[in-house]
Each structure stands twice: as C-alpha cells, then as structure tokens.
Amino acid sequence: MNSKIAILSGDGIGPEIVAEAEKVLHCLKQEFGLSAEFEHAPVGGAGYEAAGHPLPEPTLALARQADAILLGSVGGPQWEQLERGLRPEQGLLGLRAGLELFSNLRPAILYPQLADASTLKPEVVSGLDIMIVRELTGGIYFGEPRGIRYRDDGQREGFNTLVYSESEIERIGRSAFEIARKRSRRLCSVDKANVLECSELWREIISGLGKDEFSDVELCHMYVDNAAMQLVREPKQFDVMVTTNMFGDILSDAAAMLTGSIGMLPSASLDSRGKGMYEPIHGSAPDIAGQGVANPLATILSVGMMLRYSLDQPELAGRIEDAVGKVLDSGLRTPDIASPGIQVVGTAEMGDAVVAALRAV
Numbered sequence: 092m093n094s095k096i097a098i099l100s101g102d103g104i105g106p107e108i109v110a111e112a113e114k115v116l117h118c119l120k121q122e123f124g125l126s127a128e129f130e131h132a133p134v135g136g137a138g139y140e141a142a143g144h145p146l147p148e149p150t151l152a153l154a155r156q157a158d159a160i161l162l163g164s165v166g167g168p169q170w171e172q173l174e175r176g177l178r179p180e181q182g183l184l185g186l187r188a189g190l191e192l193f194s195n196l197r198p199a200i201l202y203p204q205l206a207d208a209s210t211l212k213p214e215v216v217s218g219l220d221i222m223i224v225r226e227l228t229g230g231i232y233f234g235e236p237r238g239i240r241y242r243d244d245g246q247r248e249g250f251n252t253l254v255y256s257e258s259e260i261e262r263i264g265r266s267a268f269e270i271a272r273k274r275s276r277r278l279c280s281v282d283k284a285n286v287l288e289c290s291e292l293w294r295e296i297i298s299g300l301g302k303d304e305f306s307d308v309e310l311c312h313m314y315v316d317n318a319a320m321q322l323v324r325e326p327k328q329f330d331v332m333v334t335t336n337m338f339g340d341i342l343s344d345a346a347a348m349l350t351g352s353i354g355m356l357p358s359a360s361l362d363s364r365g366k367g368m369y370e371p372i373h374g375s376a377p378d379i380a381g382q383g384v385a386n387p388l389a390t391i392l393s394v395g396m397m398l399r400y401s402l403d404q405p406e407l408a409g410r411i412e413d414a415v416g417k418v419l420d421s422g423l424r425t426p427d428i429a430s431p432g433i434q435v436v437g438t439a440e441m442g443d444a445v446v447a448a449l450r451a452v
C-alpha cells in the first residue's frame with residue numbers, strides 16, 4: 092500500500108533536521124521497498140508567514156488525509172509578541188486536537204555509547220529504555236472552566252479544572268497496555284489517587300482494564316511524587332509508564348533528561364486508529380538555527396517510530412535504529428553529544444552517515 096506522509100518542517104532548526112530525516116525516507120523508498128509519497132506544508136511560524144495562521148487550513152487538510160505526519164519543530168522569538176491564537180505553538184496544539192492525537196509516546200532511551208552524557212552515574216542509566224505514555228488531549232490543560240477571576244474580597248484567583256471521563260481514561264489505558272504487550276508486559280500507572288478524585292477514577296478504570304482485558308500484563312500503580320523520585324533513583328525499574336497530561340508532561344521531560352541528550356529523543360502522538368504525528372521532543376532551538384550543527388537523530392528516530400506505529404513496517408524501523416547505533420559506534424557526534432577528543436560533525440554529515448549505515452546493514 093502506498094502511504095502518504097505529510098512533512099511539516101516548521102521553524103528554527105526544523106527544516107535542517109527534517110531534511111536529514113527525508114534523506115533516510117528516500118533511501119528506504121529507493122532501496123528497501125518503502126512505498127510512500129511525501130507532501131510538504133507550512134506550520135507554526137512558517138504557517139503564519141505563509142498564510143497568516145500557525146495552522147493554515149490546507150496544512151490541516153493535508154494532515155487529515157495523510158497516514159502519518161513528520162513534524163520538525165515550531166516556535167521562535169520573532170513570533171512571541173503575536174496574540175496567543177496566532178503563536179506558532181497553536182499550530183501544534185491545533186494538530187493534536189484536530190486529529191485527536193490523544194496518546195503521546197515518549198521513549199527515553201540511553202544508548203550505551205552515550206552513557207557519559209547523563210548527569211546520573213553510568214551504572215544507574217546505561218541501557219535505559221523506558222516508554223512513557225502520556226494522555227495528550229484532556230486533563231487540566233484543557234478542562235473547563237478555567238481563567239483568572241475576581242473574588243468577592245477583590246483579590247484575583249486563577250483556576251483550572253482537572254477532568255477525565257471514563258472513556259478518556261479507558262482509551263489511553265488501552266493504548267498503554269497494548270504497548271506494554273509489545274515490550275516486556277509491565278505497566279506502571281502514575282496518579283495522585285490519595286488526593287485527587289479524578290485520579291481515584293483513573294486508578295479504578297486502569298485496574299479494571301488490567302483485570303478484564305490485559306491480565307497478561309503486570310500492572311502496578313504509583314503516586315506521581317514517588318514516581319518522580321524513583322525515576323531519578325532507579326530508572327531502570329520501569330518499562331512502560333502511563334499517566335495524565337500534566338503528570339506526563341513533567342515526568343517525560345525528567346526521563347528525557349536522564350539520557351542527557353535532548354537531540355536524541357523521538358516521540359509519537361497517536362489517534363485511536365494508529366495514525367500519528369512524529370516529532371523530536373526538542374523545540375526549534377533558535378540559538379543554533381541556520382548553523383548546520385543541530386542533531387538530526389531525534390527526527391530520524393521519529394521516522395523509525397512512524398514506521399513501527401503507523402506504517403506497520405517494524406523491520407524498517409529496526410534498520411533505522413541499527414543504523415543510528417552503528418553511526419554512534421563509529422564515534423561520530425554532533426556538538427550536543429560530543430565529548431572531548433571525539434569527532435564532531437554537522438547536521439548534514441550526520442544524516443549522510445545514517446544513510447550510509449542503512450545501506451551497509
């Protein structure tokens with residue numbers, strides 16, 4: 092089947108890193124039988140410049156038609172003064188909401204070759220391979236009512252609403268259990284059920300799913316404060332974690348930082364049918380944009396996730412992961428992952444090296 096891939100490069104380093112990921116896609120198409128067509132559209136600041144909106148209508152239409160979306164990154168100082176609805180980040184939020192991408196997969200993998208990059212001791216993190224499944228379209232970031240209002244005594248108060256329906260909890264839970272099934276069949280659900288009613292319901296629904304549909308997966312529950320502590324103390328105890336939007340936002344950044352290399356980590360956001368948007372976890376890095384030094388590996392590994400989760404090509408995904416491992420073995424490093432005395436290369440050289448390694452494996 093010919094898959095349609097929407098390519099949204101975005102802003103800052105986005106176009107530079109996506110160009111390298113496209114080299115990999117073209118190589119897979121020409122030499123490894125990937126059947127796919129690619130179409131480009133602007134998003135974020137680029138969308139605003141092209142069409143006056145961070146998510147132009149044709150971009151959303153393309154994303155809806157596509158089987159998968161590859162996104163670079165959005166944002167930059169030149170758009171920070173725009174009114175909220177026109178800022179680049181709205182392009183991203185609009186895509187997530189418009190396509191109902193409720194399940195955010197954030198792997199935190201530490202390649203043994205980069206164990207020194209972590210701030211934790213190598214024996215605590217070397218070989219780390221965690222998958223955090225974060226609910227992405229509900230919870231306190233979207234709950235209504237919200238706002239800042241005046242109280243009777245004249246003071247202002249800010250308020251937000253934490254709300255999850257049974258069906259929202261069920262669909263993210265199912266997504267996480269299914270991923271756990273494809274890995275080591277261990278799932279840790281993170282909540283704050285000792286304080287929040289919303290978490291109480293979360294725990295009840297996740298437990299029910301575990302009992303009724305996924306009894307082959309070992310389920311445990313952990314309070315979020317303990318989970319944060321355990322992630323730093325003994326991160327390798329975890330395999331798949333599932334949690335709410337806000338807790339996942341915080342825990343997945345902490346887990347990413349355990350690896351010490353923001354330029355290495357991919358992510359996926361999926362809908363209920365497996366269609367997804369794939370992007371590096373980092374932003375548009377305006378401080379290094381245009382210099383040809385950004386690390387493209389997170390974006391290239393995002394293509395790997397796309398092949399695994401949306402295009403049903405796990406063998407090609409494995410080839411990409413192997414090729415990245417080989418390139419790291421060979422000692423090539425972009426500046427963000429370099430250590431003293433090691434060979435430093437730029438964005439394009441790193442992309443070329445991955446393509447060469449793909450051809451060689």
Ligand code: NAD
Nearest residue numbers: 164165166167353354373374375376377378379385386427
């Ligand atoms: P950032 O992730 O862009 O950068 C943080 C630091 O990491 C910077 O020093 C940057 O140079 C470095 N870095 C990031 N990616 C790198 C890569 N591939 N290779 C080498 N170094 C890399 O975060 P920020 O500086 O807080 O945000 C910059 C802009 O990106 C803001 O406008 C923000 O809103 C936006 N942002 C977008 C996304 C997204 O598109 N998903 C995510 C986060 C931030």
